[in-house]
Amino acid sequence: QGGGSAVIDMENMDDTSGSSFEDMGEMHQRMKEEEEEEVEGDTGAAEDEDGEFLGMKGLRGQLGRQVADQMWQVGKRQASRAFSLYANIDILRPYFDVEPIQVRARLLESMIPVKMINFPQKIAGELYGPLMLVFTLVAILLHGMKTSDTIIREGTLMGTAIGTCFGYWLGVSSFIYFLAYLCNAQITMVQMLSLLGYGLFGHCITLFVTYNIHFHSLFYIFWLSVGGLSTLRMVAVLVSRTVGHTQRLILCGTLAALHMLFLLYLHFAYHKVVEGILDTLEGPNMPPFQRVARDIPVVSSAVLNTTAKAIALTL
Amino acid sequence: LVELGINFDHIWQKTLTVLHPLKVADGSIMNETDLAGPMVFCLAFGATLLLAGKIQFGYVYGISAIGCLGMFCLLNLMSMTGVSFGCVASVLGYCLLPMILLSTFAIVFSLQGMMGIILTAGIIGWCSFSASKIFISALAMEGQQLLVAYPCALLYGVFALISVF
Numbered sequence: 001q002g003g004g005s006a007v008i009d010m011e012n013m014d015d016t017s018g019s020s021f022e023d024m025g026e027m028h029q030r031m032k033e034e035e036e037e038e039v040e041g042d043t044g045a046a047e048d049e050d051g052e053f054l055g056m057k058g059l060r061g062q063l064g065r066q067v068a069d070q071m072w073q074v075g076k077r078q079a080s081r082a083f084s085l086y087a088n089i090d091i092l093r094p095y096f097d098v099e100p101i102q103v104r105a106r107l108l109e110s111m112i113p114v115k116m117i118n119f120p121q122k123i124a125g126e127l128y129g130p131l132m133l134v135f136t137l138v139a140i141l142l143h144g145m146k147t148s149d150t151i152i153r154e155g156t157l158m159g160t161a162i163g164t165c166f167g168y169w170l171g172v173s174s175f176i177y178f179l180a181y182l183c184n185a186q187i188t189m190v191q192m193l194s195l196l197g198y199g200l201f202g203h204c205i206t207l208f209v210t211y212n213i214h215f216h217s218l219f220y221i222f223w224l225s226v227g228g229l230s231t232l233r234m235v236a237v238l239v240s241r242t243v244g245h246t247q248r249l250i251l252c253g254t255l256a257a258l259h260m261l262f263l264l265y266l267h268f269a270y271h272k273v274v275e276g277i278l279d280t281l282e283g284p285n286m287p288p289f290q291r292v293a294r295d296i297p298v299v300s301s302a303v304l305n306t307t308a309k310a311i312a313l314t315l
Numbered sequence: 316l317v318e319l320g321i322n323f324d325h326i327w328q329k330t331l332t333v334l335h336p337l338k339v340a341d342g343s344i345m346n347e348t349d350l351a352g353p354m355v356f357c358l359a360f361g362a363t364l365l366l367a368g369k370i371q372f373g374y375v376y377g378i379s380a381i382g383c384l385g386m387f388c389l390l391n392l393m394s395m396t397g398v399s400f401g402c403v404a405s406v407l408g409y410c411l412l413p414m415i416l417l418s419t420f421a422i423v424f425s426l427q428g429m430m431g432i433i434l435t436a437g438i439i440g441w442c443s444f445s446a447s448k449i450f451i452s453a454l455a456m457e458g459q460q461l462l463v464a465y466p467c468a469l470l471y472g473v474f475a476l477i478s479v480f
Contacts, residue, residue: 089388089391089392092392096389096393099458099459100458100459103462128393128462132465132466136469139469139472139473142476146476146479146480147480158473
């Protein structure tokens with residue numbers, strides 16, 4: 001069909017075009033025609049009932065099938081139209097157009113705070129890296145929960161891990177975006193999601209190491225150094241994009257507090273059971289299981305001999 | 316069986332492609348969506364887990380479904396041409412085959428020692444490498460194999476978690 005034509009050429013209109021209202025009208029028309037055919041078929045069948053032709057039943061079955069087919073076609077067309085309108089994920093397509101080298105570079109940069117805060121720093125508006133990092137955090141949490149035999153009473157392990165990680169990423173991003181709006185910071189929602197997502201790289205490293213090597217002091221060192229570095233990086237970016245001391249303080253203080261506390265929460269909430277198990281296993285020193293030879297006492301052999309003699313005598 | 320669309324020769328070809336990680340994949344083998352092979356592999360995975368004492372068919376099917384949906388969305392966003400859900404499900408199902416080897420091993424030996432960790436990591440790498448190799452060749456996404464392999468590795472990692480624990 002012509003793109004800019006105001007005149008609709010009815011000859012070229014096929015079944016896939018037109019509104020559903022027209023389809024219904026077309027179907028209604030077709031049904032009327034078929035009813036008329038059926039009426040004629042009825043009168044015909046009444047005349048020759050013994051005929052081999054199916055007659056009334058055949059026509060009614062055919063009509064039923066055609067109506068059902070029409071309904072299905074109309075329904076399918078409407079559903080696919082609605083789907084293509086609302087579930088258009090192509091809006092997100094530009095945010096996933098990345099190269100592996102870019103992702104690696106951004107991961108490494110997320111741990112390096114930049115000192116230049118007088119000029120707005122560039123944030124990559126990309127969602128592949130942050131999404132993968134959130135899923136990695138989910139996997140690390142699951143692994144930690146499984147190794148420490150954490151029991152979740154109301155819910156599943158997978159649901160808890162996904163809920164925690166995605167809830168943090170989306171919830172805190174939205175909250176900080178809202179604060180940034182109040183504090184007049186120059187940052188978009190996608191940039192905030194990207195920034196916070198890459199900030200979870202530090203969390204992933206810390207938890208991966210400390211879920212496997214259980215030393216509290218090691219965790220605190222990682223918390224301060226690795227967690228602190230990624231927080232400083234995010235804070236520096238936000239400071240470079242905000243004007244005014246109070247606004248900078250509010251925004252960056254909130255983000256730093258939430259980010260550091262989240263790491264603390266993840267460490268303590270999901271593996272503290274391990275400490276209890278370790279204590280019980282290394283409790284009192286137990287000697288290795290020893291096999292003791294069983295000494296058959298002399299008395300029993302005498303009893304055995306007399307018993308044997310008694311049996312021999314009776315036989 | 317041919318009328319049902321179950322073509323044993325194609326199933327065998329695809330299985331060989333998965334089992335030889337260094338063999339170059341032919342882009343056209345994924346043109347016909349074949350879900351018979353993946354269903355058999357999922358059942359076999361559940362059966363080997365059952366032999367190890369873990370009755371987790373529900374988890375296997377649930378994670379497969381959600382994982383396929385996630386990969387379908389991601390690949391549609393990342394590739395120039397779109398991809399059908401059947402194709403994604405088929406590829407991910409075929410590449411589950413090495414994971415069946417892992418769960419078979421888990422029947423006899425415990426995977427929670429150092430050797431278990433190394434073996435698990437190797438099998439996850441093998442599965443995700445094969446899956447990403449087939450996706451790359453079918454969708455013509457050169458240079459992004461690592462980007463496709465990583466989400467596959469996360470998905471197969473969850474399956475491995477079920478096998479190990």
